[in-house]
Amino acid sequence: MDSNLPIGAASPDAADSEKSHRWYPEGTHITIRGLTKRFQDATIYDDFDLDIPKGKIVSVFGPNGCGKSTLINMISGILPYDAGQILFEGKEARDTRIGYVFQNYREAVFPWMRAIDNIRYPLQYLDIAKGERQARLDRLVESFEVKFDLNRYPYQMSGGQQQLVSIMRALVVDPEVLFLDEPFSALDYEMVMFLRERLQKVLTERQTTTMLVSHDLDEAVLLADEVLLLTKRPTRVAENLPFDVPRPRTADTTLSPAFITTKTRALEIFQREVRKP
Numbered sequence: 001m002d003s004n005l006p007i008g009a010a011s012p013d014a015a016d017s018e019k020s021h022r023w024y025p026e027g028t029h030i031t032i033r034g035l036t037k038r039f040q041d042a043t044i045y046d047d048f049d050l051d052i053p054k055g056k057i058v059s060v061f062g063p064n065g066c067g068k069s070t071l072i073n074m075i076s077g078i079l080p081y082d083a084g085q086i087l088f089e090g091k092e093a094r095d096t097r098i099g100y101v102f103q104n105y106r107e108a109v110f111p112w113m114r115a116i117d118n119i120r121y122p123l124q125y126l127d128i129a130k131g132e133r134q135a136r137l138d139r140l141v142e143s144f145e146v147k148f149d150l151n152r153y154p155y156q157m158s159g160g161q162q163q164l165v166s167i168m169r170a171l172v173v174d175p176e177v178l179f180l181d182e183p184f185s186a187l188d189y190e191m192v193m194f195l196r197e198r199l200q201k202v203l204t205e206r207q208t209t210t211m212l213v214s215h216d217l218d219e220a221v222l223l224a225d226e227v228l229l230l231t232k233r234p235t236r237v238a239e240n241l242p243f244d245v246p247r248p249r250t251a252d253t254t255l256s257p258a259f260i261t262t263k264t265r266a267l268e269i270f271q272r273e274v275r276k277p
């Protein structure tokens with residue numbers, strides 16, 4: 001098959017049309033074609049195309065209100081769209097294991113459940129044996145080196161601990177794709193450093209396809225394999241910058257020439273985009 005053929009392109013052979021409709025470029029996990037989204041009279045996305053690579057971390061960065069949350073909400077299946085197609089290796093969102101971490105952990109964790117029961121909660125929807133469920137939970141607690149008592153209720157935990165619980169709840173199902181919407185924006189610096197480090201380790205080990213929205217350019221670059229820079233509305237991809245320095249990346253990474261080069265480039269593109277009339 002012609003490797004430049006976009007998904008959704010008309011197939012020369014009608015009998016083959018369903019197959020070509022679901023074709024995706026090799027190494028791509030999420031394929032977005034012709035995506036259109038309007039809120040009342042505001043067009044956020046108009047005929048928007050994007051490929052998200054498999055097993056990589058993509059940071060999403062762009063002007064305030066450009067539609068970062070809207071984008072990951074549509075991809076993850078939370079929000080409907082007006083036109084277009086979003087597929088995960090040819091599958092629909094409903095046939096894909098998805099994890100989602102909300103910005104506002106206070107609204108995301110269940111206040112009536114202990115931390116451990118919050119984390120365990122999604123496992124009931126998976127068809128796996130009880131022993132395996134416990135084993136998964138134990139592995140996850142170990143990977144995150146959880147130091148506080150998981151029998152606490154959310155009101156007994158700090159904000160960072162609550163967000164850690166909500167991250168672990170998203171990961172316990174071993175999602176194929178993980179979405180995070182500014183997950184660290186309301187937390188203190190020490191907790192942010194810890195969560196970035198742990199999350200990076202788990203995601204790299206598992207090779208989970210990840211889309212992370214961040215309004216902090218340092219964070220967006222630091223955690224990314226690719227930095228997706230968006231324009232003002234109607235939103236386009238301004239640029240997709242690769243960042244491939246080895247992991248684990250730490251606070252020291254932000255001092256390296258490779259980091260500074262990529263961040264400077266991202267900032268130039270961002271400033272050029274926000275200055276456009």
Ligand SMILES: Nc1ncnc2c1ncn2[C@@H]1O[C@H](COP(=O)(O)OP(=O)(O)O)[C@@H](O)[C@H]1O
Binds near residue numbers: 064065
């Ligand atoms: N449910 C909604 N109804 C109307 N407008 C919305 C709704 N959700 C978002 N918007 C608008 O769409 C634009 C993009 O929103 P959002 O995706 O939250 O931006 P970002 O996350 O990039 O800051 C904003 O102008 C916002 O006001």
Ligand SMILES: [Mg+2]
Binds near residue numbers: 068069070
């Ligand atoms: Mg947002």
